[in-house]
Amino acid sequence: MSNLDQAMGQCSIVECITNQNHNPGTFPDDEHVLSNAQMQTAQSVIAAWPGYEPTQLLELDVVANACGVKSVLYKDESTRFGLQSFKALGGAYAIADVLNSFVSKGGKPEDFTAATATDGNHGRSVAWGAQQAGCNAKIYIHAHVSTAREDAMKAYGADVIRVDGNYEASLAACKSDAEKHGWQLVSDTSWDGYLDVPRQVLAGYSIISAEVMDQMGEQRPTHAFLPVGVGGLASGIVGPFWDDMGSNMCKAISVESAMSACFLESIRNDRPTLVDIAEETMMAGLSCGEISSLAWDMLRPTLSHCLSITDDGVAPLMQAFANGQLTTDSTKIEAGECSTSGLAALIAATSDPAFKDQLGLDENAIVLLIGTEGATDPALYSDITGINL
Ligand SMILES: Cc1ncc(COP(=O)(O)O)c(C=O)c1O
Structure with missing residues (x-):
């Protein structure tokens, strides 16, 4: 059995809720949250750093076939400035x-x-x-x-x-x-x-979705699975999408570990809600119990759904990425623990008719996944994949 087949039997969603406040409207372009000017300044400063190159947007055609969607695009941040993560x-x-x-x-x-x-x-x-x-x-x-x-x-x-x-x-x-x-x-x-410095962090992340839109030409994703720890990454990605697509924004779906699902709880309660982390997920970057207040302002109107997953897909999916099982041309992809989260959510959602329907994941869906890290913990990476980098 391939690692992908194994993952298809193991990935599981713990909860998936629909955001009752989903109502993107026009991008507010607010300098107290995140503005176009702040995003554009960050993008041009970063693009001028030595070694800058847009990261690859890979097409996981084997996954698209297996999940019954039109396409699955994977933004691979494992090569970002040699630091192996976004x-x-x-x-x-x-x-x-x-x-x-x-x-x-x-x-x-x-x-x-x-x-x-x-x-x-x-x-x-x-x-x-x-x-x-x-x-x-x-x-x-x-x-x-x-x-x-x-x-x-x-x-x-x-x-x-x-x-x-x-x-x-x-x-x-x-x-x-x-x-x-x-x-x-x-x-x-x-x-x-304390907002000014973290706002610049979000502005820096915004280059990811600006690159995605460049790479997609006229096309746009219909669904974006966004890994969430404190919500900074998801907010930085949502910024350019919201500005570009406005009220027609793609479905933005937060993906958290069920052990630290603070955004899901906050959306459910319609107020920032602290979560006590009793056990650490393998997806270390997602292990945060409290959301960022800027992220709340960005994501409360724009997230269509929030879901939480178990760790069961992490190891088989890291192996499937590493072994080139996700594309027909067998592209080997260095994906760390957090990079499996969106794919695990997609696999689990499309194998359950109720979730599939709730998220509208049909044959027309163009799904964006964010590969947020490569082998940022090389010892763990080699334990799981058998590959020594
Ligand atoms: C690899 C990786 N993915 C995703 C995230 C989540 O990002 P955020 O905390 O901004 O939501 C983190 C955060 O540390 C991370 O390190």
């Missing part, structure tokens, strides 16, 4: 932006310290961005972040501080130390009173 776009761009204003007021980059809490990938982007910009980075990680991820951040010269507990505990420690020492918090999540 996160390369957000933290590094936000650092460049805040450091610019620090230097324009007479400060020196070496006197500037950026601090953040992370599950791994955002910290790597901040560490890389700080190294590029010549400033310092303090990265707070929680008890469950692997040593491979810790080492990847240290390799860019960052100080890495490990804190007992979960992501929320590392964020609390980071906030308090940053205040004590006068460090600039460069977080990928936002809250009341």
